[in-house]
Amino acid sequence: MKLEQISLPVNNTLLSEYWSGSEKLHTFFQYPLQDESYLERAKYLKNRNYQTKQLSEIIRSFMEPYGLTDKIKENLSYLADGSPVIVGGQQAGILTGPLYSVYKAITVILLAKEQTQKLGIKVLPLFWIAGEDHDIEEINHTYTILKAEPKKRVYSVRKNRKTMASTTDINKIELKNTIDDIFKDFGETEYTQNLYQFIIHSIDESNTFTDFFVRCMHSFFKDEGLLMIDAAYVPFRKFESNFFNQIIEENEKIAEVVVLKERILSDSGFGTPIVATIENANLFFVRDGERFLLERNENFYINKQANVKFSKEELQEIANKNPENLSNNVVTRPLMQEMTLPVLAFVGGPGELAYWATLKDAFEVLNLQMPIIVPRLNVTLVTRQVEQLLKDFELKVENVFDGNVNELKNKFLESVQDYQAKEQINQLHELVEVHYGKLLEHLHGQQIHLDNIVEKNKNYHQQQFDFLQSKIEQQIVMKHEKMIRQFNTISSEINPMNNYQERVFNPYQYVNIYGPSFISDLLDLPFEFTNTHYIVRM
Template identity: 45%
Template sequence: MELEGLALQETNKVMQAYQHDKEFLHTFFDYENEDRAYIDRLEELASRGFERQQLAGIVRAFMERFGISEQADQHIEELADDAVAVVGGQQAGIMTGPLYSVHKAITVILLAKKKRAELGVPVVPVFWVAGEDHDLNEINHVYTELDGRAVKHQFRDKFVLKWMASDASYDKKQMEAFVKSIFGKYGETIYTKGLLEEVLNAVHQEQTFTQFFVRLMNGFFQKEGLLFIDSAFKPLRELESAYFIRLIEESEIVAEMIYNKEAHFTELGLGTPIQAELDAANLFYIHETGRVLLKRKDGLFVNDSTGIHFTKEEMLRIAKEEPWLLSNNVATRPLMQDLVFPVLAFVGGPGEIAYWALLKDAFHHLQMKMPIIVRRMSITLVTPQVKHALEGKAFTVEDVMLGQVSIAKEQFTEGLKNDQFEAVVQETEALLTEQYRKIEEVTDRQGPMLQEILTKNLQFHTKQLNYLKGKAEEATVLKHATALRTYSLLEGELFPEGILQERLYTPYAYMNAYGPSLIQDICELPFEMDGTHKIIYL
């Protein structure tokens, strides 16, 4: 396994500003990602109170069904005492979803280790699973590579509209068949049987998307002691009761602050990540029809589509007595996370960092500073087959990502054309057309029926010539199929659909080629968190 860094050109405007514009950074965030900031953040966390014992007990209770390693047990004990946390999170995907979920977890683990050593205090890695998310269409599919294309395979099951991922139970027989079909796309290796058994065991041991996801992820990171918590876990919601009360009491001011911050963000040409509204309650209610978003209207908390309406007093009662019926949205989840955990740093992708940028004033209103924001590592995995193809064509991974392979493929395809053959076929078509025109002239007086026959006859010959051209192209492609497959392989594996590999494929495609120790071996590589894209040759 080899590791190298690649300085990809940053195309995301928000990330450009975050990395290079100090004024932007100080406007939208509390800390720069530098050594001194971690010391300052420790001091800020020390001045705040956390329900550590209760929180540690909740994390332990959540993780027990999945297995708590010796290292995870130590981290839970430290969290109960005086540890701070590096936190990252993601939705629960089938077979862990795209690789970036794993890359985010790896970043969380490595950053926690690094800061533990540098600061001399216990720093624990925490993965916050967004189990309360209800858009199952975002997580109910898997991509595989086929002939240079990313092919989407959707798990088709009937779910209640707006069910949270942590409440959505899948049909185990259907999921087993789905997982087997995905592994069938990967091809048989010496690792396939063991990996498939592991995933199928998780399918049958668990019930929901979130449980399935956590069991697999926990298996990957047992040695590292990564802690998991589900945002929809009922005991966590009970711990959050007092914080929900604060968010309800301050909902109008918080909504206004986020709205104004986003307006400023938009003025800078950076878009509208949250699409904030002044009347937003920034909370969901768990209704019998699913998770529904609340707004403030005429002094009430309402959802017009379901007819739900609560007074402020009713909302406060729910927060106090039934907090599991409430759920955070994209704006209040970071606030809640920081109220619950002593967050030293938050690890996120570009999209997450964009919406966190709108929350500084809301954090301050709740007497908190934002944690240090760290961009997750971005990684591309290169199998031996793909490495061989790169070397054979004298390309680099960067060439693929810059579109050089696509250009070379077009040029190669153009070079395969038999210009002489095409010229003769075109000449034949032109001669036929001319001869049929002459026939039409001499038969013009014999009526429309003959003219119609002539037209159809010419169309038949033209169709046959086109068929001949198509067969000639097929023969050429078949003759050069190996070279064309190489171009397609490079694009389909390294930059599918014009995006990074990590945004589509699951880790199992690469574990199937490398082996079940892939994720642990990646964790042990000598990463530099220097902002470069990481290339790992398997």
């Protein structure tokens, strides 16, 4: 593997400004992104009391069914003793979801190693699984490449109820059918059989989306000692009981400051990432695994769809006795992380950075500090096949992102068109128009009025000419199929559907080609935390 850095246009203005240390963002974040901030944050955490022994046991009990390596056990001991953590998280997608889930974990691990060295204290990597999220449509699919084009592969089982990923049972037969389709698209390599058997075994051992996700992620990062916790894990929810109470106690104030902060963020030109409202309680009520967002209405917390209505005291009673029946949203999840974990830094993508920018004052309402926010690594993988094609066409990776590949393909298609055939068909169109005009003129002279029939007959012939033209064009494309497929391969692999590769494909596409050490090989690369896009040439 060879690592390179390139500069790409940043579509996210807030991310660009954040990397530059812009004064415009000073009031939205607690710490600037610099070395001194880690020292300051570490001192702050040292003076706070976290129940890390209990937390360590909860994480141990969550991870035990998936297997505890020596490195994980060691990190759990450090956590019990109060070591700070680098946190990143993601929803429980199929086959880990898009590559950026893995890149988040890699960023978390590498940043923890870096800060362990710089601070002289043990810093631990922790992955927060958003198993409480209920938008199954976001996580029930992945993409492969089929015939040089991105192909969406969907686990198509649907449920009427919006249950959380951690409580949504998977239909193992249907999921295996989806996996079969995915692996057919991958193609056979020397690694395929073992990889396929691992995935099928993982499905057999899993009950929910979260189970399957954890098994996939754990297989990649267990030897790195990556700790994982599911937000919806019941023992963890019970651990959060008192913290839910604090959020309920300050609920109205939290909503007020977030709405105001988002308004200021919008006025500064950074949009409204949350679209926060004063009435939003920023908490869900959970019933039979299904989440219902609560709103404040006068002195009550309500959800009309679920037909629930709680007074503040009743909601606090739920927090005390059955905290597993409560769940956080995009506003209160970061607050809950801060209350439960000694977070040195949070690793997030561009979207997460945007909504965290609305939360600084909400942290302060609860007498908390927002942690350091670190953008995750951005990576594009260039396979050996694509590398060769780029050389053949004398292209750089940057050219793919700026649309040059599509321009080249269109120029090529233009160059191979049969213009003589097209011209002759155009002449046929004109001849038909002329002769049908003469026929109509003759019929009118004979007092015969068949205009509609003549027009229909003429259109039929014109359609046949168009059909003939399309068939000629198809034959030309087929004749040059190899060249067109090469252009499509470059675009589809590097910039699929005009999107970043890391947002579309899952890591197993590359593990299937380069083997089980693929992720550990990525971890060995000399990544730095900078505002650049990384290219990994395989």
